Amino acid sequence: MADPFDLERIGAGLPVATALGALRTALEESGRAVVQAPPGTGKTTLIPPLLANTAPGRVIVTQPRRVAARAAATRLAALAGVPLGDLVGYRIRGESRVSARTRVEFCTTGILVRRLLAEPDLPGVSAIVLDEVHERQLDSDLAFAMVAEVAGLRDDLRVVAMSATLAADRFAAALGGSAPAPVVDIAATLHDLTVRWAPPPPGVTALGPRGVTDDFLAHVAATTQQALASGTGDGLVFLSGVREVERVAGLLADPVSDIDVLPLHGRLPPREQDRALAVGPRRRVVVATSVAESSLTVPGVRLVVDAGLAREPRFDAARGMTGLVTRTESRSSAEQRAGRAAREGPGTVVRCFAAETWPRLEAAPAPEILTADLTRALLDLACWGAPRGEGLALLDPPPPAAATRAEDTLRELGAIDGTGAVTDLGLRLARVPADPRLARALFLGAESVGVERSAEIVAALESDQRAPGADLGALLRLLRSDRSPGARAWRTESDRLARMLEAERSRGNVAPISGNSAEIGPVVAAAFPDRIARRRQPGSPAYLLSSGTAAELPRDHALGDQEWLAIAEVDRVASGALIRSATHLNEDQALASGAHLITDTDEVTWRGGRVAGVRVRRLGAIELTRTPFRPDAAAGAEAVRAALAAEGLDTLVWSEDATGLRRRMAFAHRHLGTPWPAIDDEALLDRLDEWLGPEILRLAEGTPARSLDLAAALRRLLPWPQAGEFDAMVPQRLEVPTGSKIRIAYPTDPADRPVLAVKLQECFGLTETPRVAGVPILFHLLSPAGRPLAVTDDLASFWVNAYPGVRAENRGRYSKHPWPEDPLTAPARRGTTRSGR
Incomplete structure (x- = not known):
């Protein structure tokens, strides 16, 4: 039987053709291989037909994006000279062009994961090509690990993983099992590439509070126009998202220009995507998202303008939401984008940022498994029989915190049990190629609003169509009227979901009502009960979600004055969170949809010396009542x-007594150590009940705090039997020669010395400085009027050396008080000389 594909015809001029022998040898030896090749070498085009020529079954080729799967299948069919859907076909969500004759089937990694869960042994499949594995999308990582396990059980299944970066060794080790899979390197035939830098002018920043700034997009458009005017060939502009693509494409469009401006992103209809990927009659500039970065070939390009930005999924644990975040691209992304300009001849890349920022770029984007919401992935792993990916060749394991959050969500949905094993409901949810929350809403919606209506709402929720004025109802009306560019894809998806519901009904898993309800809110709330939201104040655009996240409606919203919302989409922005799509919800619907989130909590507080209690009913974080x-x-x-x-x-x-006692106890602990206890705040709080227990009960009963004897309470911490010695060891007062008992001022910091402020005349005859806990007291010697005269911790030295000067300076000022020449033998006095005291 002749080979189905003419490899010489298909591979003419492709660098990968020189490596086919090495790849055949690798596959004959181990059945697995990793191909490392830069974009543009032809690996996606030539390796799948090579496998089809050497194995009897179908070859499955995965792509990370739908547009790439369609484009790759279309290109291979054209090169092979066969109709699309015959020997070469594709299968993506909502669209399929395959037949019984198809030998090479392109699909997204998500489609392959669904197929593996339905048919783990992959009957009829002889080879799998996992393309662009370096992009490290969640589905890509899952598909890679699952296929590696299947290959270990099927000796006849050939597996090729293809990467455009230098991480081939990691993939080879994970794919090979007991020994690394062979690595086949393919060198690129790159032409000269000129790199130019075009940072924005002063005052213009790429990112603002609400995303990419219009001024920066205008700079990208102007840079593109200048580069096109000074060069030849087609241009390719890389931007971060659909809004940015449409904005720059609009700025570049010129009715009198001889250059066609063609947008390229995943929301475009297939015909417009094909137009952007085909060489046209005139010079053109393709304005694209990262979809054109590595898995698509855009022929004719000699100029690349790189905005330097990328959109990546991020899960925000603080706000409990997942969103696409615009950020600076990585070096690997920038290099792949630049390489598009030098595939067919010398080219130029213009980077819209400063050259000095290049060394600070991250080497590569973070794998999605480390940053994204893992709910869908963990359900798939549970269905595979490997909760959290245990035992699978995952390149990176799920982060524990993110995995725990995802499992908590799946348990709330009833998709997994307490051990992490999938339930019957989880298996049903996994059959729906959507987020498990949307799958649950699809089933619940069928039982409340009907099959057709539920399918339409969920299809709108999982689409990437933006709701006008943040009004999901308005989006549905546009889709039904065919006035939205995504109407056709939405209708295809809603029909598919409706058929899926009917199939589940035939299995007895769904009991849909007859007819359709006009309600949207309950279906949205069933999908995202954590996004049930209540307005914070009358007339305010600010809402509090049941998850605890605060979010605002955009200024141009069309939702009117709503107390409750069911939010379908909310984005992170610099100022917090912005509601992108929502619909109204009345209070009864909110309470019914979020019934499992309703809690009654008794909150008891002690403030201002009073204990108060209030019983709070909440829906998640939303307060409903206070009693x-x-x-x-x-x-x-x-x-x-x-x-x-x-x-x-x-x-x-x-x-004053309690403060003094606490300082004395701290001083004893500092200078005498055991058994005297620590008395700092932390230590006292640790032993709160031990010393303050009775007083706490009195406070709880309403006793004012000022009535408590804290000194008596503190004494409960003094150790027995040493407590009886405490006042002698660390006295509160010191008796001086006159018989006066002067209060010792113990320091706030027990490392400092205690102070005794006393009149100088009361200390006559006191030759040795008293000590407390071995620490000499610091004497503040005062005048008869109580003013400071001297400070000393060595009285013997003071009387000999300093006293004569103090005497000479003060005897005339205080002539009625004694100033003897010999203070060591003179009687101490409290009063004047004449008083005799």
Whole structure:
């Protein structure tokens, strides 16, 4: 039987043709191989037909994006000279061009994952080509790990993983099992590439609070016009998203120009995508998202203008949401974009950022498994029998925190059980090629609004169509009227979902109602109960989601004055979160849809010396009602403890005696150590009940804080039997020669020294400095009027060396008071010389 494909014809001029022998040898030896080749070498075009010529079954080729799968199939069919859907076909969501004769089938990685879950042994498939594995999308990583496991069980299944970067060794180790799979390197035939830098003018930034700025897009458009005017060949402009593509394409469009401006992104109808990928009669510039970065060939390009931005999925744990985030591209992305200009001849890349920022770019984008929401991925892994990917050749394991969040969501949906194993409902949800939350809404919606209506709403929710004025209802009306560019794809998807619902009904899994309801909100709320939202204030555009996230409606929203919303899409922006798509929801619908989120919580607080209780009913984070109640003593005491832990011990009223005792105890702990306890805030809070237990109960019963004897409470911490010695070891007062008992001022910082402020005349005859806990007291010697005269911790030295000067300076000022020449033998006095005291 003749080979179905003419490899010489298909591979004419392609660099990969020189490596076919090495690839055949690798596959004959191990059945697996990793092909490392830059974009433009022809690996996607030539390797699949090579496998089809050497194996009897179908060859499945995955692509990370739908537009790439369609384009690759179309190109191979044209080169092979066969109709699309005959020997070469494709299968993507909502569209299929395959037949019984198809030998090479292109599909997205998501389609392959669904097929593996339905038919793990892949009957009729002889080879799998995993293309662009370096992009590390979630489905790509799952498909890679699943295929590696199937290949270990099927000796006849050939597997080729293809990467455009230098990470081939990792893929080879993961794919090969006991020994790494062979790596086949293919060198690119790149022509000279001129790199130019075109940073934006002063004052213009690429990113603002609401995304890419219009000024920067105008700079990209102007840079493109200048580059086109000074060069030849077609141009390719890389931007981060659909809005940016449409904006720059509009700026470049000129009715009198001889250059065609063609947008390229995933939302375009297939005919317009094909037009952008085909050489036209005139010079052209293709304005594209990253879809054209590595998995598509755009012929005729000699100029690339790179805005330097990329959109990547990110899960925001703080806000509990996933969104596409615009950020600076990585070096690997920039290099792949630049390579598009030098595939067919010398080319030029103009980068719209400064050359000095190049070294600061990340080497490669982060794998999605490390940054994205893992709910769908963990459901697929559970269906595969490998919860969290245990035992699979995943290049990176799911991060534990993200995996836990995803599993919590799946348990709330009823998709997995407590052990992480998939349930019957989880298997049904997994059969729907959508987020599990949307799959659940599809089933629940069929039972509340009907099959057709539920399928239409869910198809709109999973589409990438932007709701006008953030009004999901308006989007549905546009789609039904065929006035939206995505209407055809939406109708195809909604019909497919409706057929899926009918199939589930035939299995007894769905009991849909007859007819259709006009309600949208309950279906959206069933999909995203965490996005049920209530307005924060009357007339405000700010809402609080049940997840606890705060979000606002855009200024141009068309949703009117709504108390409750069911939010379908919310984006992260610099200022917080912006509602992109929502619909109205009445309170009864909100309470019914979020019934599993409703909680009743008793909140007891101690503020201002009073214990108060309130019973709060919430839907998630949304407060519904507050009802005062009188808490019992135990709850009140716990509230006091919580307040002290949160606000600190200064909440209590500390008397002078209590403050002094605490300082003395701290001093003893610092200078005497064991058994004297630590008395700092942390230590006291750790032993709160031990020393303050009775007082806490009194506070809970309403006793004012100022009435508590904290000094007595602190003494409960003094160790027994040493407590009886404490006042002698660390006295509160010191008796001086006159018999006066002067209060010792213990320091706030126990590392400092205690101070005794006393009149100089009361210390006559005191020759040795007293000590506390071995630390000499610092004497502040005062005049008869109480003014400072001297500071010393060495009285013997003071009387000999400093006293004569103090005496000479003050005896005339205080002539009625004694100033003896010999203070060591003179009697100490409190009063004047004449008083005799």
